[in-house]
Amino acid sequence: MKIINDVKFLIVGLGLIGGSYAQALTDLGYEVGAVTRSQSSIDYAKENGLIAHGTTEVTKEYVEQFDIIIFALYPKVFVEWLQKYQSYIKDGALITDVTGVKGPIVYKIQELLRPELEFIGAHPMAGKEVYGVQNADKTIFRNANYIVTPTEKNTKQAIEACEQLGKILGFKTIARLSPEEHDEMIGFLSQLTHCIAVSLMTCKESEKLVDYTGDSFRDLTRIAKINEDMWCELFLMNKKELLSQMDLFIDKFKELRDSIQDSDTEKIKEIMRTSTKRRKYFDKK
Amino acid sequence: MKIINDVKFLIVGLGLIGGSYAQALTDLGYEVGAVTRSQSSIDYAKENGLIAHGTTEVTKEYVEQFDIIIFALYPKVFVEWLQKYQSYIKDGALITDVTGVKGPIVYKIQELLRPELEFIGAHPMAGKEVYGVQNADKTIFRNANYIVTPTEKNTKQAIEACEQLGKILGFKTIARLSPEEHDEMIGFLSQLTHCIAVSLMTCKESEKLVDYTGDSFRDLTRIAKINEDMWCELFLMNKKELLSQMDLFIDKFKELRDSIQDSDTEKIKEIMRTSTKRRKYFDKK
Numbered sequence: 300m301k302i303i304n305d306v307k308f309l310i311v312g313l314g315l316i317g318g319s320y321a322q323a324l325t326d327l328g329y330e331v332g333a334v335t336r337s338q339s340s341i342d343y344a345k346e347n348g349l350i351a352h353g354t355t356e357v358t359k360e361y362v363e364q365f366d367i368i369i370f371a372l373y374p375k376v377f378v379e380w381l382q383k384y385q386s387y388i389k390d391g392a393l394i395t396d397v398t399g400v401k402g403p404i405v406y407k408i409q410e411l412l413r414p415e416l417e418f419i420g421a422h423p424m425a426g427k428e429v430y431g432v433q434n435a436d437k438t439i440f441r442n443a444n445y446i447v448t449p450t451e452k453n454t455k456q457a458i459e460a461c462e463q464l465g466k467i468l469g470f471k472t473i474a475r476l477s478p479e480e481h482d483e484m485i486g487f488l489s490q491l492t493h494c495i496a497v498s499l500m501t502c503k504e505s506e507k508l509v510d511y512t513g514d515s516f517r518d519l520t521r522i523a524k525i526n527e528d529m530w531c532e533l534f535l536m537n538k539k540e541l542l543s544q545m546d547l548f549i550d551k552f553k554e555l556r557d558s559i560q561d562s563d564t565e566k567i568k569e570i571m572r573t574s575t576k577r578r579k580y581f582d583k584k
Numbered sequence: 585m586k587i588i589n590d591v592k593f594l595i596v597g598l599g600l601i602g603g604s605y606a607q608a609l610t611d612l613g614y615e616v617g618a619v620t621r622s623q624s625s626i627d628y629a630k631e632n633g634l635i636a637h638g639t640t641e642v643t644k645e646y647v648e649q650f651d652i653i654i655f656a657l658y659p660k661v662f663v664e665w666l667q668k669y670q671s672y673i674k675d676g677a678l679i680t681d682v683t684g685v686k687g688p689i690v691y692k693i694q695e696l697l698r699p700e701l702e703f704i705g706a707h708p709m710a711g712k713e714v715y716g717v718q719n720a721d722k723t724i725f726r727n728a729n730y731i732v733t734p735t736e737k738n739t740k741q742a743i744e745a746c747e748q749l750g751k752i753l754g755f756k757t758i759a760r761l762s763p764e765e766h767d768e769m770i771g772f773l774s775q776l777t778h779c780i781a782v783s784l785m786t787c788k789e790s791e792k793l794v795d796y797t798g799d800s801f802r803d804l805t806r807i808a809k810i811n812e813d814m815w816c817e818l819f820l821m822n823k824k825e826l827l828s829q830m831d832l833f834i835d836k837f838k839e840l841r842d843s844i845q846d847s848d849t850e851k852i853k854e855i856m857r858t859s860t861k862r863r864k865y866f867d868k869k
Contacts, residue, residue, distance in 0.1 A: 424798040444796055472795055484796050487788065492800040494844075495780060498837040500859040502829075503772065509865050510757055511729055511769050513709040515777040517866060518803045524863040527856035534844055534852065544787075545841045549834070552783040556830045559779075559819055567819065571812035574785040578809040580794050581802060 307332065309365035310350070311380065313340040315427060316397050317371030318435025321349040323468045326437065332365060340432045349435060362387035367464070370396040373532055374404055382411060390415040395461055397423050399485060400536040401448045401478035409452045419461045420448040422481065423470065424489070428524045437469065445470035448478045486540035491548055493530060494541070496523040592617065594650035595635070596665065598625040600712060601682050602656030603720025606634040608753045611722065617650060625717045634720060647672035652749070655681040658817055659689055667696060675700040680746055682708050684770060685821040686733045686763035694737050704746045705733040707766065708755065709774070713809045722754065730755035733763045771825035776833055778815060779826070781808040 308324050310317045313335035321344060325331045333344060333353035341353040354361050357380075362368075368388060370377050377396060388394070394416060398404050405420040412418055425443035427434060445465030449458045458475070465473045476484065499516075500523035508516075534541055558566040593609050595602045598620035606629060610616045618629060618638035626638040639646050642665075647653075653673060655662050662683060673679070679701060683689050690705040697703055710728035712719060730750030734743045743760070750758045761769065784801075785808035793801075819826055843851040 424796065426798075443798060446796065474795055476796075484793070488793060488797055488801045492784070492804050494837065494840055495784065495804060496800075497856055497859040498840050499777070499780065499833060500862050501855055502832050502836050505862040505865050508769070508773060510759055511709070511731065511761075512773055512866065513711075513728060515781075515807050516773045518806055519777050519780060520863055520866070521803055522800050523859045524867075525856050525860055527853040527860070530856060531849055531852045535847055535849070538844060538847070542841065542845055545837070545844075547787050548784060549837065549841075551787050552779065552830070552834065552837075555779055555783050556827065556834075559823060559830075560827055562820055562823070564816055564820070567816045568812040570786055571782055571810050571815060574782040574808045575810055575812070577785050577790040578805055580790050581797065581805070582809075 306366040307364060309334065309362065309368045310371060311335070311368060312371035312376075313344055313350075313353070313432045314371060315430050315432070315434050316423065316425070317369070318344060318349055318432035319425075319437050319439055320369055320371065320397070320423075320468065322435050323437035323440065325349055325351070327467055332361070334362070335432075344432050344435075349432070357384050357387065359387040363389045365389075365392060367393045367395070367460075370394070370398070372396075373529055374398050374400060374536055375532065377404070378407060378411070381408060385412060385416065388416055392416055393457055393460055394418040395421050395464065397421065399489070399533045401481040401485075402540075403536045405448055405450060405478045409450060417452075417454060417457045419453050419457045420478065420481075421461055421465065422446045422448065422485070423465070423468070425470075428521070430526060440469045442471050444472040444474060446481055447473065447475050448481045449475065450478065482537050482540050483544075486537055486544040487547075490534060490537060490541045491544040493522050493525060494534075494545060495548070496520050497525060499523065591651040592649060594619065594647065594653045595656060596620070596653060597656035597661075598629055598635075598638070598717045599656060600715050600717070600719050600721075601708065601710070602654070603629060603634055603717035604710075604722050604724055605654055605656065605682070605708075605753065607720050608722035608725065610634055610636070612752055617646070619647070620717075629717055629720075634717070642669050642672065644672040648674045650674070650677060652678045652680070652745075655679070655683070657681075658814055659683050659685060659821055660817065662689070663692060663696070666693060670697060670701065673701055677701060678742055678745055679703040680706050680749065682706065684774070684818045686766040686770075687825075688821045690733055690735060690763045694735060702737075702739060702742045704738050704742045705763065705766075706746055706750065707731045707733065707770070708750070708753070710755075713806070715811060725754045727756050729757040729759060731766055732758065732760050733766045734760065735763065767822050767825045768829075771822055771829045772832075775819060775822060775826045776829040778807055778810060779819075779830060780833070781805050782810060784808070 308331045310321050310333045331350045333350045344350045408418045425439040447461050500520045593616045595606045595618045606616050616635045618635045629635045693703045710724040732746050785805045
């Protein structure tokens with residue numbers, strides 16, 4: 300199963316996703332190091348065998364030993380980190396990430412890096428409603444999709460290495476999209492759904508509703524428990540795309556609303572039949 | 585566990601819910617009969633031990649033997665059935681139902697029944713995305729809520745018997761609401777959520793999206809596979825309440841949309857914090 304040979308991995312940012320990457324790679328036999336802000340995260344990850352070593356201080360001596368560097372930071376901090384420390388990274392190293400928005404990140408990073416370094420964007424579509432390295436769990440990748448977002452600046456080797464990384468991490472599907480296609484897709488499938496869940500959850504005081512709540516409401520609001528710092532940043536970075544997906548949803552929702560207001564039975568049923576037909580595609584996979 | 589003694593149950597309408605009631609009551613040792621439209625449903629239910637006997641023909645001889653009659657029909661057919669056949673039901677029998685809307689049903693039924701019969705409304709908040717007696721499964725009640733909707737016309741005995749029925753069927757929570765409170769609650773928790781799921785599912789062609797879909801979109805659209813005849817009827821019967829819940833949701837959704845458009849970080853985060861806080865109530869139960 301060891302496809303990428305003799306490489307040392309550095310994880311920058313030991314949270315839920317960074318920690319889960321570390322766990323998966325260590326369990327595959329790789330040497331994994333980490334740079335993160337809090338010493339307690341390093342301590343936890345070492346004690347629990349997620350990493351071989353790690354540090355809270357970014358030094359050239361530590362960073363230059365790694366061949367593949369995975370950034371699991373919030374978008375803005377990620378860009379700042381590379382602006383400040385890219386000189387510590389050795390020539391030929393491959394840089395990738397886990398950021399949930401691509402257009403505003405990928406081109407910026409590729410532009411700011413020195414020519415000896417290559418960045419290839421990736422988005423592991425996996426997560427949990429809990430945070431921190433203490434909740435790291437490589438099994439979250441098992442039924443999840445991994446999207447690689449190459450640009451014309453990327454080499455064939457880097458794209459393939461990044462796809463191999465997704466495979467060895469255990470993702471079910473590896474896909475390739477342009478940064479723009481990625482952002483449109485994620486605006487719809489992930490960001491819009493979070494906006495819907497959050498809006499629904501804020502409609503009413505919920506304490507008295509708990510006793511009457513069936514699975515429908517629970518399912519629709521599972522993702523309404525949300526990390527506001529991360530999601531606010533992601534929403535605003537993908538603002539144009541997200542707003543257009545939100546407007547599309549408002550149109551469709553109003554179409555159904557107005558059909559109900561008009562008691563237009565045929566229209567309502569037609570909408571429901573389309574919905575039923577389209578949802579069935581998701582049962583097959 | 586046998587609380588209501590020496591009674592014979594009649595299920596009118598052997599679908600998923602009627603069949604699941606039949607299964608639960610038969611397994612508790614009660615004699616359960618059924619009236620339904622298709623002979624194949626009767627045959628299936630008999631062969632699989634859900635009912636002791638059943639018929640597709642509504643006769644006085646058959647119907648008058650039962651003490652508790654449970655209607656698991658679509659709302660309009662339910663009203664028509666009682667208009668046509670209530671004379672077949674014996675004096676003192678208790679009539680209840682499983683209908684998902686209460687205001688437009690409960691008063692109408694109580695008004696049309698002769699004085700020797702009592703109707704008490706109930707709503708088992710349980711279901712599946714499949715239909716028919718072949719999918720009957722009494723375990724769907726286990727983690728579900730059962731709502732009794734008495735009016736001032738109901739006797740204490742009937743209310744208690746109806747609540748006992750919910751208990752012996754195995755529901756987790758038994759609650760009591762007025763028909764109006766029920767319809768407001770169900771308009772929000774169940775009907776609005778179905779409208780959201782259906783609207784989201786009809787936004788885009790879904791075939792090409794399947795490969796990129798994570799849990800969020802799947803969770804939010806699980807209920808988008810919908811029985812259009814039943815839900816269209818339920819939506820229109822609860823139209824006023826449903827429209828007001830849909831408008832409340834549109835307001836909240838637009839508030840979030842506009843905060844994103846204005847890049848109003850503080851407002852977005854405040855909405856998300858409220859959402860997170862409210863969703864936490866649902867983790868406790």
